[in-house]
Amino acid sequence: MMSKERTFVMVKPDGVQRGLIGEIIGRFEDRGLKLVGGKFMQIDRDLAEEHYGEHEDKPFFDDLVEFITAGPVMAMVWEGQDATQQVRTMMGETDPAESAPGTIRGDFGLDLGRNVIHGSDTEPGSNGREIELFFDDEELLDYERIDEAWLYED
Structure with missing residues (x-):
């Protein structure tokens, strides 16, 4: 049985x-994932640099920071069994040109630098780190969707 977990997702300024916020939320809800936190916000430079910290020494770091701070984003936390991998699969490849039709990036992305969405990677601890950057504990809700019994086997 896959584990139930929470994962971080962000609709980027281009999305x-x-x-595309509603379309993207609808896709995750249709899949059976549960939205447990959401925040429409403007990211400041400090948060952007911390969020993309693993890319600090790469030549595209400044472009990433400039882009993600250029307009509002929709930050979200989704919950479900194997949520991180489900979200990664639904998003598609980082480069939209390599993403299959039916994925978010395959359907809406046109350029590597404008790929609509970010989701936590599958590295251990990535989810928790990103969720903590964007949300306080009291901003995340625990509740049961009425269809959960129909989504997962016991």
């Missing part, structure tokens, strides 16, 4: 500007 917000293109009006």
Whole structure:
């Protein structure tokens, strides 16, 4: 049985500007994932640099920070069995040109630097680190969806 977990997802400024927040939320809800936290926000430079800290020594770091701070984002926490891998699969490859049709990036992304969405990777601890950067504990809700009994076997 897969483990129930929480994962961080962010609709990036290009996705917000293109009006894709509702479409993306709908896809995750249709999949059976549960939204347990959401925040429409403007990321400041300090948060952006901390969020993308693992890329600090790479030549594209400044471009990442400039882009993610250029407009509002929709930060979210989703919960479900094997949520991180489900989200990664639904997002598609980082480069939209390599993403399959039916994935979020395959359907909406056109450029590597404008790929609509971010999700935590599968590295241990990545989810927790990103969730803690964007959300306080009291901003995340525990509740049961009425369809959970129909989504998962015991």
